[in-house]
Amino acid sequence: MSEDFTGYVGMFDSGLGGISVLKECVRLLPHENFLFFGDSANAPYGEKTRDWVLARSRQILQGFLARGCKAVVIACNTATSASAATLRLEYPDLPIIGVEPALKPAALAHEHDRVLVMATPMTVSLDKYQHLMSEWGDRVEVVTVPCTGLAARIEKGNLEGEDLHELVLSLVGDYRGKVDSCVLGCTHYPFIKPQISRVIGDDVPFFDGGAGTARQLKRLLEAGGLLNGSCDAGSVVFRSSIDTPEELALYQSFFERQI
Numbered sequence: 001m002s003e004d005f006t007g008y009v010g011m012f013d014s015g016l017g018g019i020s021v022l023k024e025c026v027r028l029l030p031h032e033n034f035l036f037f038g039d040s041a042n043a044p045y046g047e048k049t050r051d052w053v054l055a056r057s058r059q060i061l062q063g064f065l066a067r068g069c070k071a072v073v074i075a076c077n078t079a080t081s082a083s084a085a086t087l088r089l090e091y092p093d094l095p096i097i098g099v100e101p102a103l104k105p106a107a108l109a110h111e112h113d114r115v116l117v118m119a120t121p122m123t124v125s126l127d128k129y130q131h132l133m134s135e136w137g138d139r140v141e142v143v144t145v146p147c148t149g150l151a152a153r154i155e156k157g158n159l160e161g162e163d164l165h166e167l168v169l170s171l172v173g174d175y176r177g178k179v180d181s182c183v184l185g186c187t188h189y190p191f192i193k194p195q196i197s198r199v200i201g202d203d204v205p206f207f208d209g210g211a212g213t214a215r216q217l218k219r220l221l222e223a224g225g226l227l228n229g230s231c232d233a234g235s236v237v238f239r240s241s242i243d244t245p246e247e248l249a250l251y252q253s254f255f256e257r258q259i
């Protein structure tokens with residue numbers, strides 16, 4: 001194993017979307033060291049099979065362990081739905097933190113609202129989402145939209161194109177003026193809040209799972225006595241299955257974006 005990341009928090013996504021979660025984690029835990037792996041060569045996960053995503057998530061987690069990581073954040077709603085429960089059974093001593101569509105905070109914020117949930121086709125088809133719906137779906141009216149193609153489009157990196165607007169319009173254009181809030185149930189989507197607002201309306205508030213995931217990471221590191229004791233700023237290292245300087249520069253530029 002070539003690289004040593006002992007004591008780092010390993011974090012992964014199908015690509016650069018998970019950087020939206022990484023930003024929240026770094027904000028809350030500035031002294032921690034993070035190794036972010038984007039599986040961009042295999043994105044999008046949300047249009048693959050559950051078994052494939054589970055096997056790939058297990059492989060990535062094993063790579064983190066082999067490099068000495070102390071905890072793993074699955075910064076992907078799709079991979080969390082497909083793999084988190086199984087991996088926690090397989091690795092009971094490893095803190096494994098996942099991300100889920102933020103239906104709970106949306107429901108708690110405004111009861112009886114009409115909530116638009118945008119997520120990948122796999123996330124909304126799996127039992128984890130059905131469970132969330134049975135827990136919170138009676139407090140609010142939920143409109144679920146599987147957003148085929150959207151994560152793959154964001155993964156390209158250029159967020160300015162009119163084609164992106166057309167895609168968002170085709171997915172959620174019908175809900176303009178008809179929803180009170182919007183849950184971004186895929187970690188890629190926080191990067192296109194302005195494009196989504198342009199379609200559904202500027203006054204619709206967003207909820208995503210990034211901040212909750214960061215809080216859960218902090219809780220588990222504290223509980224396990226695993227917090228980094230250093231007072232120095234932690235480091236953030238990017239790796240990708242598209243192993244080119246251009247791809248890593250794209251990750252860095254997304255890390256520096258305001259969202």
Ligand code: DGL
Binds near residue numbers: 013044186
């Ligand atoms: N960013 C991921 C998620 O949160 C996956 C998107 C994809 O690869 O389909 O669901």
